[in-house]
Structures are given as structure tokens and as C-alpha cells.
Amino acid sequence: MSTHSETDTKPDFTQPASCVEGVTPGRILEDHAPKGVPMKDAWEWQKDHYNLVSPLNRRKFRILVIGTGLSGGGAAAALGELGYDVKAFTYHDAPRRAHSIAAQGGVNSARGKKVDNDGAYRHVKDTVKGGDYRCRETDCWRLAYESVRVIDHMNAIGAPFAREYGGTLATRSFGGVQVSRTYYTRGQTGQQLQLSAAAALQRQIHLGSVEIFTHNEMVDLIVKEEEDGTKRCHGAVMRNLITGELTAHTGHAVILCTGGYGNVYYMSTLAKNSNASAIMRAYEHGAYMASPSFIQFHPTGLPVNSEWQSKTILMSESLRNDGRIWSPKEPKDDRDPNSIPEDERDYFLERRYPAFGNLVPRDVASRAISQQIIAGLGCGPMHNSAYLDFRDSIERLGKDTIRERYSNLFQMYEETIGEDPYVTPMRIAPTCHFTMGGLWTDFNMMTSIEGLFAGGEAGWTYHGANRLGANSLLSASVDGWFTLPFSVPNYLGPLLGSERMAEDDPDAVAAVERAQSRLDKLMSIKGEHGPEFFHRKLGDILYYCCGVSRNIDDLAKGIEQIRELRKEFWSGLNITGNAEEMNQVLEYANRVADYIDLGELMCVDALDRDESCGAHFREDHLSDEGEAERDDLNWCFVSAWEPNGENKFIRHAEPLYFDAIPLQTRNYK
Numbered sequence: 001m002s003t004h005s006e007t008d009t010k011p012d013f014t015q016p017a018s019c020v021e022g023v024t025p026g027r028i029l030e031d032h033a034p035k036g037v038p039m040k041d042a043w044e045w046q047k048d049h050y051n052l053v054s055p056l057n058r059r060k061f062r063i064l065v066i067g068t069g070l071s072g073g074g075a076a077a078a079l080g081e082l083g084y085d086v087k088a089f090t091y092h093d094a095p096r097r098a099h100s101i102a103a104q105g106g107v108n109s110a111r112g113k114k115v116d117n118d119g120a121y122r123h124v125k126d127t128v129k130g131g132d133y134r135c136r137e138t139d140c141w142r143l144a145y146e147s148v149r150v151i152d153h154m155n156a157i158g159a160p161f162a163r164e165y166g167g168t169l170a171t172r173s174f175g176g177v178q179v180s181r182t183y184y185t186r187g188q189t190g191q192q193l194q195l196s197a198a199a200a201l202q203r204q205i206h207l208g209s210v211e212i213f214t215h216n217e218m219v220d221l222i223v224k225e226e227e228d229g230t231k232r233c234h235g236a237v238m239r240n241l242i243t244g245e246l247t248a249h250t251g252h253a254v255i256l257c258t259g260g261y262g263n264v265y266y267m268s269t270l271a272k273n274s275n276a277s278a279i280m281r282a283y284e285h286g287a288y289m290a291s292p293s294f295i296q297f298h299p300t301g302l303p304v305n306s307e308w309q310s311k312t313i314l315m316s317e318s319l320r321n322d323g324r325i326w327s328p329k330e331p332k333d334d335r336d337p338n339s340i341p342e343d344e345r346d347y348f349l350e351r352r353y354p355a356f357g358n359l360v361p362r363d364v365a366s367r368a369i370s371q372q373i374i375a376g377l378g379c380g381p382m383h384n385s386a387y388l389d390f391r392d393s394i395e396r397l398g399k400d401t402i403r404e405r406y407s408n409l410f411q412m413y414e415e416t417i418g419e420d421p422y423v424t425p426m427r428i429a430p431t432c433h434f435t436m437g438g439l440w441t442d443f444n445m446m447t448s449i450e451g452l453f454a455g456g457e458a459g460w461t462y463h464g465a466n467r468l469g470a471n472s473l474l475s476a477s478v479d480g481w482f483t484l485p486f487s488v489p490n491y492l493g494p495l496l497g498s499e500r501m502a503e504d505d506p507d508a509v510a511a512v513e514r515a516q517s518r519l520d521k522l523m524s525i526k527g528e529h530g531p532e533f534f535h536r537k538l539g540d541i542l543y544y545c546c547g548v549s550r551n552i553d554d555l556a557k558g559i560e561q562i563r564e565l566r567k568e569f570w571s572g573l574n575i576t577g578n579a580e581e582m583n584q585v586l587e588y589a590n591r592v593a594d595y596i597d598l599g600e601l602m603c604v605d606a607l608d609r610d611e612s613c614g615a616h617f618r619e620d621h622l623s624d625e626g627e628a629e630r631d632d633l634n635w636c637f638v639s640a641w642e643p644n645g646e647n648k649f650i651r652h653a654e655p656l657y658f659d660a661i662p663l664q665t666r667n668y669k
């Protein structure tokens, strides 16, 4: 078996030139995983060799955790329990409100309790293959190994997982796998995990080891460049959303667990408040942004029913265990679906991918549904969806069993769409759901700025170009509970004795002034439109140019349109009220300004990456069978972006190596 050191030195790796004007190839990045150790053993080795901080010294280190979702809540609680001086921040009024609470379907773990021949190797293989080989294999081993502890831990701190008759924890299957490794709490898994994590965090707050700052939004970072050019993070600037006050908080390390940026598309399944501002501030300070165009479109979103709709809603992937996806064979077939005879239905996933059928990975399912819709075979009043039909499973298993498995999802569907899915097939359509891209981090979850870490959906490592269902609650939990509490102390150990930056240090004061002047600039525009006007326009551009499928012309056009939109925004924005009070229009405008810059970067990344991989489906890179075609010779690396002045970007590259899971073409047939 090849070892990491053998593969790591690929001396001939060079980055391809870019076809995008303004893009310059930059450095080759080092992942800081151990050398000479097989990838599958790298995490154990790394943990064994991490620096430790003795219990009596831990309280001398202050750690700021931004975000209290599943990843941040876990990290803050674990570091607090270990004895560090932790400050945790969230813009919500309580940690339990984080977007993680919305997750429905389940959380993966290769505990192999179902005796279906599952194990860590299969979990890693499914994750790496599912991500179309654009993730870091060493991190995926960590994900699989620690998944066992995640389930035991969350079970122990109160998550009421579903159980089998005999009391053991129950599992079900999710897309892209042929085993049953998804643990769940009916259709409310995220809710129960988040409540358990928030309760653990609350306990630390009560004990005094964690100080919580609710209604506090991070609006800048305190980053200082040292004499040798090293950038180091010393803290963050927070805006109190009730009073408008800006405050500098300093620490020895800062962890960003601020969630995903799917709302850049305006409509997505994410909570309306989820945003990209924290990671964009880090990006502007020099933390590289990895694979920003790797976006997951979930195949089982509820279709858009009106142009005034402000978000889309998810129907959990777990429904694909028992629901069959089909569309009518005839275009614009407006008959009642139950009256469409069997031979006039096309169960296109079962037809095209017989081995995995309705449980193909999300990118494959979303593309297939989009292709049906584009071919005129969409159903529903706007002909923009496919059917997800439970008729056969209700006949086979009975309505009670289906109700037991999915009752809250069926109820949600009926309340939203006004149709009873026990009787009439659901209608579903692809919608933006998850961001595989995020801040680039090394094997220790540190960004390219020393002392600045990222975890959960704000980071990038595990999911490559397509995330498998139920792997994200897992990655957020693994990061929060079982990675950052070891890797952050490893960074802190050698800093013992160094004072934390004073809160009135000139660099901290300058950061507050920078944040204030950005808010002042937004307030001073006095144009005609509120932020939603620009956000909606950006969403339309991105869905069209950088959506389920992409092509060169539309991406190039998208970049131009977004640059134009940026000019319109900075001259036409109007914010009511003032900055020294609660002002949700200002909060939103600040986020939209970042979405515009991020949207541009996403299109640049998508145009630059001259291949198809996973959810990045380029119409000019298709196999003979119309599937995504990777170019491993030139593009088997992660793009990590740095801004380089107006309309200019540096593309750094981390080459990707695969050890136990050799490169192969994905095949779900």
C-alpha cells in the first residue's frame, strides 16, 4: 500500500493556467498531515503526537468560538469542559436556534451494528467516491473513525435516537450507499442533536467556563502581520445587534463555526439568517476560500410555486428510501398523477441507475430531475418538478409504517403544499441546500491565517464536490467534539506564556474602526432599493449561470452581471434607520455586500475549473453517456482562493492524493 509520504511528494505537480482573466496561479499548499503514515492511520498518529496543555495552564488561554451550531456548540462545550477560557458568540438569541436545528434526515456512523458488512473503509470509500475525489482522504478517515464516538456521545448527552424493538439504535439508508448507517430521530435529527449540544454548552455556561454572547454578530477579525510576513489572528470585532455597539474581543485562538453560505442564491433550504459574512471577512484578511463553486442542489426540495417566494423547503432525503421518483412520459401531462397508468410513467432514476435506483447521490439525482424538467417533462402547475410517490410502499408496508417513519415530513408537506402525500404523490425539485466549499483548512483545521480555525459547514475538507446525505451533521459533530478540542490545544501549547492581545491594542482599535467605516459607508449610500432587491437579482444570476449545470458562456456572462450588480448595489442601496440601534436592514445589507463578492468568486471558480466533478457539472465536460467527466490529470487538486485587487484573484492549489481509495470513475449503474 502506498503511504502518504510516497504520494505526497508528487514532484511533477503543477497547476494549470487559468482561462479566466485576472486569475494567477499561486502556491502549492501543504496539508500538514503526518508524513510516512498511511492515510487511514494519520488521525490516530496525529492525535498521539499533538502538543498538550496541562490542566492548570488551560485557563490561561482564551479561545473565541464564533457560532454555536452543532460544530461551534460542540467545540465551545468541549473546550470549556477541558478548562480553557472560552467566549462563544452567536447572532441568535440562544444557541439552540442555530440552523443545525433544521436538519431532518439523520447522521451517519460506520458502527456496523446492522451486520450489513459496513465499516470505516466503506464509509470512507462512499464519502470520497460520493465527493467525486475532490476531498482530502486523510480527513475522511477521521470522519469515519470518530463517527462511532459521535453517536455514543450524542446518545449519552441526550439525543433520543430511534431504536429497534430490542433497544439497539436503529439505522436507515441514505443516498450513495448500499448499507444502512444513518442514525436518526424521526425527521428531526438536527433538532435533537442541536438541543443536546446546546444543553451541554449551557452546562458549561452555568459552570462559568464558557461566557456566551448572544445577539452578537462578528463583523471583522483582528489579524496582525508579523515581521516575517506570518498573519496571525488575535480576535474578532462583534456588533451587538440590539444596541449596534461594536466591541473588540481578543483571544489566543479564534474558531469560525459560522455555517454554510447557500443563501447566496437567495432561495435555499437554509435558515433565512444563515450567511457568508464571517468567512468573507476571513477571506479578505488572507484565509483562502476553497472550492467556492461546489454547491449541493438537493433533489427533494419543494418546487418554487411563486416568483415572490423567499425560500425553498427541504423534504428529507430519507424519503427516497420508500418513495419512488418519476415523471410522466409525455410532456405537459397535466392529468391527476394517480390516473397516469404505469406504462406512461418514467421511473428515470431506477431506469438510468439500476444498482442504486432512487438512492443515487444528490448531484446525480438533481441533475437527472433537472434534465427531465428541461426536456419538458416537469409536473405540477409550473411544470418545474418531479413526483416522489409512496403508493407502492404504502401498499407493501401499510400507511402506519410510513407514518411512523416520516409523519412530520408528510405533515410539513401537506401544510406547505395543501395536498395529502399519503394520497397524492409529492412534487419535488432541485434546490440549493449545502455548500461543500468554505474556508480552506489544513489537517488540523487551521486556515491559512495562524490561530484562525474553521469547522462545520464553514470549512471544506470532507465532502469534495458532492456531500453524501447525513455526513454533514456528522462532520459538524466530529469537528466540534472530536477534532478542534485536540488541534486547537496543539496550536496553543507552544504559546504558553504569551499574553493575549490587549483589547485596546492599536490593531484591535483599528479593526473596530474598519468595521465602523464599512457600516458608515453602507448607511451613507441613500439610494432607492433595500438589500433584498439586490439579493434577489444575485440569486437569479447564480441559479442561471452557476446552478445545477454550468457552461463557459453563461459563467462569463454571470461574472459581468455580478460586477454590474456590485456597482448598482454600492450606488443604489437604501438603508432605513441608523447604525447605533437594532437595524435588521443594515445587518442584511452587510450580508448582501458579501454575497455579491462571494457570488463573483463562485463564478470565477466554476469557470476556472475546466472539468466536471460532482455537483460542478460543466456541459463541455461530459462522458458519452452524459455523465460528469473529471480531468484527474490536470484538476485533481483543491483551488484555494485569495483576493488580489479589483477583479483579480490568486488560485493556490492543494494537490489531492488517494491512498486506500484509488481514483476511479463514479458509477452508480
Ligand SMILES: Cc1cc2nc3c(=O)[nH]c(=O)nc-3n(C[C@H](O)[C@H](O)[C@H](O)COP(=O)(O)OP(=O)(O)OC[C@H]3O[C@@H](n4cnc5c(N)ncnc54)[C@H](O)[C@@H]3O)c2cc1C
Pocket (backbone or CB within 6 Å): 066, 067, 068, 069, 070, 071, 072, 089, 090, 091, 092, 095, 098, 099, 100, 101, 102, 103, 104, 105, 106, 107, 108, 189, 190, 216, 217, 218, 219, 257, 258, 259, 260, 269, 270, 271, 274, 275, 277, 278, 314, 433, 434, 455, 456, 457, 458, 469, 470, 471, 472, 473, 474, 476
Ligand atoms: C433543511 C436542512 C436539512 C438538513 N438535514 C441534514 C441531515 O439530515 N443530515 C445532515 O448530515 N445534514 C443535514 N443538513 C446540513 C446540516 O444541517 C448543516 O450542514 C449543519 O447543521 C451545519 O452546522 P454548523 O455548526 O456548521 O452551522 P450552523 O448550524 O449553521 O450554525 C452556525 C452558527 O454560526 C452563527 N453565526 C454565523 N455567522 C455569524 C456571525 N457573523 N457572527 C456570529 N455568529 C454567527 C449562527 O448564529 C449559528 O450559531 C441539512 C441542512 C438543511 C438546510
